[in-house]
């Protein structure tokens with residue numbers, strides 16, 4: 819079994835993570851939510867290909883009514899820029915209008931700005947996923963063996 823560690827590309831001092839979720843309250847909102855899900859997938863592929871700052875986008879599904887995406891951005895500024903333009907600015911408008919009129923779904927965004935020094939990872943027997951899909955990968959040996967060492971916290975009180 820391979821044991822791989824991944825670190826962020828050298829140019830990234832602060833990783834910007836965003837978790838976006840949609841929760842369907844009434845079944846009639848399912849087609850809207852499904853359309854948004856497809857639009858997110860398409861726009862993520864475009865944002866990665868165009869170098870907008872998106873590094874990786876991974877959909878998740880909690881249950882049939884609750885799904886979303888976890889995205890890794892190279893900076894908060896690139897995420898903010900992307901969010902103020904179409905297609906997102908259109909989704910934003912449409913979502914607020916639908917909520918006002920029908921209130922049949924919920925949406926949430928959680929943003930995390932993580933300093934480079936606060937990121938560590940390990941992948942056992944995995945295909946490229948998360949940071950290992952866009953970062954630098956290496957073997958988990960020496961000072962890369964434990965999460966404490968990878969975080970540079972050896973010798974600190976635990």
Ligand code: HEM
Pocket residue numbers: 836838854858887889897898901906909910911913914925927
């Ligand atoms: C890839 C998926 C998405 C990303 C990365 C994303 C990102 C963002 C960001 C960064 C903001 C904050 C903008 C600011 O305050 O300057 C925002 C706001 C917002 N987004 Fe998204 N978004 C995504 C998907 C969606 C979808 C699918 C919808 C609608 C169905 C949506 C609706 C909204 C709304 C309504 C706001 C304003 C919230 C408020 O402050 O009241 N977003 N989004």
